[in-house]
Amino acid sequence: MKKNKIIIRSLLSMLLVGLLLLISYEMIHIYGASNQYKFELPKYGSNINAGIDKSQVRKIKFRELIQLDGWAYINNYNADEQRKYIVLYSESNQYIFGTNKVIRNDLPAALNNTDDHLESAGFSSLIDMTNVKSGSYRIGYFIENKNQRELTLSNIIVNKIDNEITFKESMNKQQSTKIEKANENIKASIEEISNENGVIKIKGWGYLEGISSQGNEISIVLKGNNETLIYDTQSQIRHDVTKYFGGKVDLDHSGFVFKISRDDIKKGNYQIGIYIKNGQSRGLYWSKESIGE
Secondary structure (H helix, E strand, O other): OHHHHHHHHHHHHHHHHHHHHHHHHHHHOOOOOOOEEOOOOOOOOOOEEEEEEEEEEEEEOOEEEEEEEEEEEEOOOOHHHOEEEEEEEOOOOEEEEEOEEEOOOOHHHHOOOOOOOHHHOEEEEEEEOOOOOOEEEEEEEEEEEOOEEEEEEEEEEEEEEOOEEEEEEOOOOEOOOOOOOOOOOEEEEEEEEEEEOOEEEEEEEEEEOOOOOOOOEEEEEEEOOOOEEEEEOEEEOOHHHHHHHHOOOOOHHHEEEEEEEHHHOOOOEEEEEEEEEEOOEEEEEEEEEEEEO
């Protein structure tokens, strides 16, 4: 009888310990949170086309997390065979998190690409920021496709200062580069100009005639009465430009987006130019469009 009581007490103790462990696990475990990985990242380039449609800060079980929903794929490869990761990137720290695939039937038509199975390019990632050190991180995309590994960085920054997390969009930077004499013909177009909430945005495309756009360095030139300013741009994949103008020449890397704060330039009108470097080739296009007052 005494032996049975000891066994019952032992079983009850084990049950109580198990229950406490389960309660502890439920208190700290975040269901749906992305796994963290450690990889050696490649050098970042421009062969990934990607975008973030939604970014938000969430608090779950007293923890700060970020939710990222968007799409990403390596250009000219089957998106259904690609493994996508989100990278929080700074010079001193890099954090890599997994994603969940989201079917996006809108992407093939929206991106004018029905060949690369872009309906499989969607992703969602819920990132626990608890162990991420305080700092500013550019959001990047790391994608593996069989033996190919690509990394690119977006212009979206997530800041973690103590326990406060915020998002902001980084602006393009002024360059010290001088405009060299053009030696190639250029075709270009400015499709969108906006000036909202103190941010100037220019979107378009440009390429050097007869030359593959792979390796393009596209800059925006702002020409005022007393100064000429040169800025870098954010690369965009443009299959439609290849389709309509390229023929056998790859013009996929001809797209760009440019954003600066209105406070970065002096008052006055600035004519918009597009300057392209590719190896030893140079081209300069002056549009009829301008920004400023």
